[in-house]
Amino acid sequence: MARPADPNARSALVAAARAQFREHGIQRARIEDITAACGLSKGAFYLHFESKEALFTELVLQFERQLDALFARRTAAENAFFSRSGPFRSRDFADRSARLAELEAFQNEHDLETLELMWELRDVIHVLINGCQGTAFDGVIWHAIDREKQRVAEAADRLKKFGVIRDDVPSDVVAMMLMGAWVLTMRQMVSQREKPDFATMVTHLNKLIGEGLSPVAEPRRSSKPAARKSAPVARRVRRAAVL
Amino acid sequence: MARPADPNARSALVAAARAQFREHGIQRARIEDITAACGLSKGAFYLHFESKEALFTELVLQFERQLDALFARRTAAENAFFSRSGPFRSRDFADRSARLAELEAFQNEHDLETLELMWELRDVIHVLINGCQGTAFDGVIWHAIDREKQRVAEAADRLKKFGVIRDDVPSDVVAMMLMGAWVLTMRQMVSQREKPDFATMVTHLNKLIGEGLSPVAEPRRSSKPAARKSAPVARRVRRAAVL
DNA sequence: GCGGTTTCTGACCGGCCGTTTAGTAATGCC
């Protein structure tokens, strides 16, 4: 054998690199700063990594793999739910409620898992949002967000068909709001030292969206002036857009 | 006199620079590419601009000035509205509606103006979001977004106090959704050739938020089981978070 | 056409930084 390598040099370099990337972006992060932070010389970097980009690629791939896995699981769960749950025609209120509670439960769980991943890799995400224009990673994060946005929009469409949510608000607007809030959440994470309370955040977010989406009582049709027998289950005051 | 300068060289350079910035970010945009796109030589750039950064600074300042102006006008309008409109205690439904309609009207108008500005400078915004980490412009756009977010949150707080919107959803969550949708809208603009239909987008966005925020009928208090005489103005089904 | 003036060119400089490499230090084994 011979001189053994510092066993934690590599992970130290990764950590230091993440800090530098977060601070300066990929382009302006300097190798020498990364190695200096670990008490190593510039050249030592290349004992562990092919290049600066290779290191970052590693981080991004890790992020993408985990995100893909989450996405796949969530999509599968949604598909299973909708096919198993059938067309929701049931008038049985208890049944509907139970089904919706199930949907809510696993969506919430997936939300939290996703937020956890984002927290773990928040510095990488920050770079992917802010500091990779013109690099090979340009657009990676937005691609993921668009995919997620589309998933939400499709879920909204399905729920519309089942009459679970109102159909006079375009699904892509709904998706845009929901995912937009996620983007701002991601953005905030970077400067936070403590992990925020994701659970209540998700709850509030979904509450607001969910209730904004609940179906409106049908408007009186002037062409069909027949008196309704039963009161509508839900009534809603017309509310102005005031923000 | 002498040889006259090309009268539209400067504006051509600005246009070419914007395209390059949009494509590659500030750092990687090359002076030579900018000038070449105008049929000029590298040196010519410096006849018109101090430096690459100076050119971009000019664009950013233009953006900030206009955004500041819009923000100031909007804040002033809101303050005027709330102080003039008083504490909204009136039970007069017609009066309330008229006031809210007024609020809605000018918020809508300001939204559209702001979107127009963003469309105009969408390439600059794109760089401010994606391509300026570690530069002097790092955070500029997020600062503006945070300011706007805070404005929305404060407006929501005021409306809560007046009982116009429900108070069980945190104002900052509301603001996050609304501004998040704006961020995604900005993001989308970059790749769009045609100006999208801002008016209906704003309408849908505000409708969804507005109605998600409309006050819920008071829950029955078990401690005060006295029968209510009049039906509540608004009732809402509990809706699960399903996206 | 000519002189004077301003515009514009493009070769050049210089710094920065990623990457390489020749050399040195540390370590294990005998």
Add this chain to the structure above:
DNA sequence: GGCATTACTAAACGGCCGGTCAGAAACCGC
């Protein structure tokens, strides 16, 4: 301790590109 082997260092290399400047070109008034 000596040797083989591997880890690590630091100086040097080289490409890239922002910025400069000496000179060429264009233009005006005459």
